Amino acid sequence: MQLFYNPDITENTTQIIFPKDESKHIIKVLRKNIDDVLNITNGNGWLFKAQITMPNINKCIANIISKEKQDKKNYSLHLAVAPTKMNDRYEWFLEKATEIGIDSITPIICDHSERKVIKPERFERILQSAMKQSLHYYIPKLNNAVTFKDFITQNFEGNTYIAHCEETDKKSLKSELKPHTNVTILIGPEGDFSTQEIETALANKFIPVTLGNTRLRTETAAIVACHSVAFVNE
Numbered sequence: 515m516q517l518f519y520n521p522d523i524t525e526n527t528t529q530i531i532f533p534k535d536e537s538k539h540i541i542k543v544l545r546k547n548i549d550d551v552l553n554i555t556n557g558n559g560w561l562f563k564a565q566i567t568m569p570n571i572n573k574c575i576a577n578i579i580s581k582e583k584q585d586k587k588n589y590s591l592h593l594a595v596a597p598t599k600m601n602d603r604y605e606w607f608l609e610k611a612t613e614i615g616i617d618s619i620t621p622i623i624c625d626h627s628e629r630k631v632i633k634p635e636r637f638e639r640i641l642q643s644a645m646k647q648s649l650h651y652y653i654p655k656l657n658n659a660v661t662f663k664d665f666i667t668q669n670f671e672g673n674t675y676i677a678h679c680e681e682t683d684k685k686s687l688k689s690e691l692k693p694h695t696n697v698t699i700l701i702g703p704e705g706d707f708s709t710q711e712i713e714t715a716l717a718n719k720f721i722p723v724t725l726g727n728t729r730l731r732t733e734t735a736a737i738v739a740c741h742s743v744a745f746v747n748e
């Protein structure tokens with residue numbers, strides 16, 4: 515199944531006009547023609563089926579013939595992950611987390627962060643591509659990058675955890691997770707969270723957790739956390 519993404523479609527939309535690049539892809543690459551049906555999502559849970567009425571490579575037009583809304587999961591996962599030094603590693607995390615199932619992502623700038631500037635437009639494209647590839651109808655929300663200090667004092671729904679590498683008393687994330695519960699998890703940079711950041715998180719009711727017995731890269735730790743939440747909720 516080929517899934518297209520258009521954030522502007524609503525449940526009241528009756529016709530869609532594809533931009534030139536997508537029109538060319540539909541007609542020239544996928545070889546779609548008049549009366550062929552396309553699957554489209556707006557990233558808000560809706561799946562639309564649209565029948566091509568004008569197979570033009572510059573402006574393909576299709577009429578919406580059916581729609582259905584997928585229910586949201588009975589839990590949500592918010593990962594706050596420090597940008598990695600190598601940008602492609604963070605992009606890999608975004609792709610795989612979207613495939614596994616994640617609801618919200620916040621890049622956090624920490625004391626030990628080596629990368630403090632991100633390109634949200636490119637990240638958004640990766641999220642869109644991964645959503646389409648994995649046939650999800652909800653696109654994860656990419657929040658603006660914020661400092662650890664600004665992030666940690668927000669109000670969070672559900673349980674909050676911080677995964678760090680210091681040799682202190684920590685609980686296993688897998689043993690702490692409960693199904694059908696909203697979760698926020700902090701994942702630090704390559705140099706880990708600073709001692710001050712860990713203390714601040716604990717003061718703000720974040721539970722310190724471990725993701726296993728081995729030391730993980732930032733992006734690997736984020737995926738392990740993501741999969742752990744998904745597994746508990748299967």
